[in-house]
Amino acid sequence: MRLIFTSLVSHGHLYPLLPLAVAARDAGHDVLFATGDDLRPVVEKAGLATESAGFGMREAFASFFGPDARPRPNDGPPELFYPVIAQVFGNVLPRRFVADLTPLFERYRPDLVVYESGNMGGAIAARLAGIPAIGHGFGRVSPGDVVDVITGRLAEYAQEVGFDGVELPSFGDPVLDICPETVQSPDFLAEAKRVPLRPVGWAEPGDLPAGVLGRDKSRPLIYLTLGTAFGDEGVLKRAIGGLARLEADVVVAAGPTVDPAQLGDVPANVRVEAWVPQAELLPHVDLVVHHGGSGTTLGAFGEALPQLVLPQGADQFTNAEAVVAAGVGGQLIGDGITEDAIFEGSRKLLADDAVRAAARALADEVAAMPSPAEVAKRLPEFAG
Structure with a gap:
C-alpha cells in the first residue's frame, strides 16, 4: 500500500x-x-x-x-x-x-x-x-x-x-x-x-548529557525545558534558580529560541544544553518541569513522571489543567512563575507518593x- x-x-x-x-x-x-x-x-x-x-x-x-x-x-x-x-x-x-x-x-x-x-x-x-x-x-x-x-x-x-x-x-x-x-x-x-x-517518543539521534548515565541515583534528576517554540530566558532563569536550591541534579534544554550563553553562569548541580534527545532522557528523570507542550506532556505520562507545568501559550494551558486534573503534577501560570514557587512546587512533587501512584497508573494506561x-x-x- x-x-x-x-x-x-x-x-x-x-x-x-x-x-x-x-x-x-x-x-x-x-x-x-x-x-x-x-x-x-x-x-x-x-x-x-x-x-x-x-x-x-x-x-x-x-x-x-x-x-x-x-x-x-x-x-x-x-x-x-x-x-x-x-x-x-x-x-x-x-x-x-x-x-x-x-x-x-x-x-x-x-x-x-x-x-x-x-x-x-x-x-x-x-x-x-x-x-x-x-x-x-x-x-x-x-x-x-x-x-x-x-x-x-x-x-x-x-x-x-x-x-x-x-x-x-x-x-x-x-x-x-x-x-x-x-x-x-x-x-x-x-x-x-x-x-x-x-x-511513542521520538528524538533525533544524539548522546545523553554527561553525567546522566551512571549517576548517583540517590539524588533526583530534574529535566527543565520550554520546548522548541516558546523558550523564554526570564522563565528559564527563574526555574534554574528555584531548581538549583533542591538536593537534586538538573538538566536544562534551552531550545532553539534561547542561547545557552544568555543564561549566564549556573550552579554546579545544573547542566545547560542547547538540545537533548528528550525521548532517551526521560527514562532517567524523576521530575519534569516544562512548558506543557504535547510531546513533553505525553512523554512524561508514558514514563510515569510527575510534572510541574509552566504554560507559555497555545494549548499548553489546557495541557497543564489536564496534568493537574489527572493528579500527576502541578502548574504555575504568569506572575506565579517565581523562583520560590518553582522550588516549593518541585520539592513537594518529588516527595508526593499520591502523585507518583497516579503517574504510574497513567503510564500503565499508555502502555496498554x-x-x-x-x-x-x-x-x-x-x-x-
Whole structure:
C-alpha cells in the first residue's frame, strides 16, 4: 500500500507521526513523508523518503507581522490574537499545503493519506483528490475559543473549494489519538471516530548529557525545558534558580529560541544544553518541569513522571489543567512563575507518593494502548 504522511512544519507536529510512519514502512508499506524543507532532514534520518510541502509557522505569521516578528499568543489579551490564529491555521497554512500536496498526490497516487490533525490542508487536499484519509493527533485536543475561530475560518475555505456543510475540523475522518483516554477532552471522545495509538517518543539521534548515565541515583534528576517554540530566558532563569536550591541534579534544554550563553553562569548541580534527545532522557528523570507542550506532556505520562507545568501559550494551558486534573503534577501560570514557587512546587512533587501512584497508573494506561506496529497493520482498513 502506498501511503503519504504529512505534518505542519513544526517539531511538535512532526515527531508524533514518525513512529507510525516508520512502523508502516517496516510493515512493508511504501511510505512518503511530505513536510517543509526545514524538517525533511529529520524525517530522512528516520530512513523515510520525503517531499517538500508547506512552510513554517514563522513564514505564516510573517505575512501579518513582518519577517522579523515572533508573535506569541500570550503577548497580549488572547482574544486579540484569535483572528490571526484563525487566519494562519484556518487559511494561510491550509492553502499552502493544498497547493503543494495536490500535484504530489496526482504524481504519487497514494492509497491513503495520514495527515497530522493540525494540518487541515492535508485533509482538504486528500478530499479534493478523492483519496481516503485519516487524521493523526499530536496530543490532547484543546476545545475552546481558539479551536472555534480556526474552525470557523477553515469552514470558509472549505466552502470556497466546494465542501459546504462538511463535518469540521476532521471532515468525519477517523483520528489516530495518541492521548490516553482518561486525560483526553470529553467533547473529542464523544464526537470523534477515535482510533487509539500509543504515544511513542521520538528524538533525533544524539548522546545523553554527561553525567546522566551512571549517576548517583540517590539524588533526583530534574529535566527543565520550554520546548522548541516558546523558550523564554526570564522563565528559564527563574526555574534554574528555584531548581538549583533542591538536593537534586538538573538538566536544562534551552531550545532553539534561547542561547545557552544568555543564561549566564549556573550552579554546579545544573547542566545547560542547547538540545537533548528528550525521548532517551526521560527514562532517567524523576521530575519534569516544562512548558506543557504535547510531546513533553505525553512523554512524561508514558514514563510515569510527575510534572510541574509552566504554560507559555497555545494549548499548553489546557495541557497543564489536564496534568493537574489527572493528579500527576502541578502548574504555575504568569506572575506565579517565581523562583520560590518553582522550588516549593518541585520539592513537594518529588516527595508526593499520591502523585507518583497516579503517574504510574497513567503510564500503565499508555502502555496498554495499541503500539505503532499494531496500528500500522490496520492502515489498509482505512484505505477503503
